Amino acid sequence: MAEACASPTPAPSVGGGSLLIAWQLKDKHVLIVGGGEVASQRVESVLTADALITILSPAKGLHARTKQFIDTYPTRITYYDRRFSGAAEIHKMDMVLTALDDVNRSREICEMCRKAKVPVNAADIPDLCDFYFGAQIRDGPLQIMISTNGNGPRMAALMKKRLQDALSGKEGEAIERVGVLRAQLKDRASGVGGALGRKRMKWMSEVCNTWEVDELTQLDDTIITKLLDEGWEKNAVPTLDQLTGRQTRNITRPFQSHAFPQWLPVIASFALGAACTTLALLSRKR
Numbered sequence: 001m002a003e004a005c006a007s008p009t010p011a012p013s014v015g016g017g018s019l020l021i022a023w024q025l026k027d028k029h030v031l032i033v034g035g036g037e038v039a040s041q042r043v044e045s046v047l048t049a050d051a052l053i054t055i056l057s058p059a060k061g062l063h064a065r066t067k068q069f070i071d072t073y074p075t076r077i078t079y080y081d082r083r084f085s086g087a088a089e090i091h092k093m094d095m096v097l098t099a100l101d102d103v104n105r106s107r108e109i110c111e112m113c114r115k116a117k118v119p120v121n122a123a124d125i126p127d128l129c130d131f132y133f134g135a136q137i138r139d140g141p142l143q144i145m146i147s148t149n150g151n152g153p154r155m156a157a158l159m160k161k162r163l164q165d166a167l168s169g170k171e172g173e174a175i176e177r178v179g180v181l182r183a184q185l186k187d188r189a190s191g192v193g194g195a196l197g198r199k200r201m202k203w204m205s206e207v208c209n210t211w212e213v214d215e216l217t218q219l220d221d222t223i224i225t226k227l228l229d230e231g232w233e234k235n236a237v238p239t240l241d242q243l244t245g246r247q248t249r250n251i252t253r254p255f256q257s258h259a260f261p262q263w264l265p266v267i268a269s270f271a272l273g274a275a276c277t278t279l280a281l282l283s284r285k286r
């Protein structure tokens, strides 16, 4: 079996992309070798993910922002004013990032990491990276990464600007509130999988589909309780206006209606349109 896996001819590639994942780094150990401008950006990204950081870099090469991070987060960042000394530095690291002005040293560090099976990113050698950084948009729990897979990092930065312009700035708050609703729903209707799990997922999806982002930001504790009482418990997805009493008309839509298929009105209006066109054509011929 092991021999079959270690085939000498690599399988042809299928997608040519990379895996986009949200890597959980909280309290994991990340080594950053170098302290210049690129390293300062790495520190910021990794701090956002609550990692425990070790920086190795001679003090004279420290960028002002790197220095500022070291001074501000002494419990998160351990700084050593020296060069990378060898493979022993890599042990016990969960991730290594190099941002050096010395490509040969960068290459050596990558090779050490590969041997030690520690994932590594070298800012100057894309071919040796296990993963790439990307342009990032962050708004609370909303995290968007734009990657060009090594083809054009500046293009990633430009796409970021376009995407930022398309967002309202309220999405992060809305998602945070949805997170609270979701947690309370799971408390109320606990259990994993099965019919209850399916119902929970369907109801949550329906709330997200039907409430506007602005409305979701208004999901405070009182409205969440009402939504669960009036919605979840009654198999419905009420509107925000209904819950707050701003609209009295009862337009609560049951979220699991099988009696009246949603495609029926579309088909019916299409058939009606076709019938009218035929009649019009026939009457012209005459």
Ligand SMILES: C[C@@]1(CC(=O)O)c2cc3[nH]c(cc4nc(cc5[nH]c(cc(n2)[C@H]1CCC(=O)O)[C@@](C)(CC(=O)O)[C@@H]5CCC(=O)O)C(CC(=O)O)=C4CCC(=O)O)c(CCC(=O)O)c3CC(=O)O
Pocket: 041, 121, 122, 123, 124, 125, 126, 129, 131, 132, 133, 134, 135, 136, 146, 147, 148, 149, 150, 151, 152, 153, 154, 155, 156, 157, 160
């Ligand atoms: C492979 C990768 C490895 C990695 O860093 O993980 C990599 C490699 C290299 N970048 C280089 C140059 C530039 N990098 C940027 C900017 C960013 N670079 C980022 C990521 C990545 N850069 C990874 C691929 C990501 C992808 O393809 O999507 C971003 C997205 C995220 C971040 O760095 O955190 C960040 C924008 C963030 C933002 O603005 O939001 C700019 C523009 C600028 O600064 O405005 C330039 C100059 C213009 C240009 O070259 O395009 C060079 C030197 C090339 C040379 O010597 O000629 C190399 C090495 C090489 O290619 O050999």
Ligand SMILES: NC(=O)C1=CN([C@@H]2O[C@H](COP(=O)(O)OP(=O)(O)OC[C@H]3O[C@@H](n4cnc5c(N)ncnc54)[C@H](O)[C@@H]3O)[C@@H](O)[C@H]2O)C=CC1
Pocket: 033, 034, 035, 036, 037, 038, 039, 056, 057, 058, 060, 061, 062, 063, 082, 083, 084, 099, 100, 101, 102, 105, 123, 124, 153
């Ligand atoms: N991936 C990316 O987005 C980008 C990558 N780059 C590349 O990233 C690299 C770093 O760029 P900058 O931060 O601007 O360079 P920089 O010259 O500002 O920083 C280099 C840092 O490495 C440190 N250093 C050098 N040898 C060391 C060693 N043996 N051990 C520990 N620290 C050591 C220096 O003291 C300095 O702090 C360059 O090779 C550059 O081409 C540049 C721009 C963007």
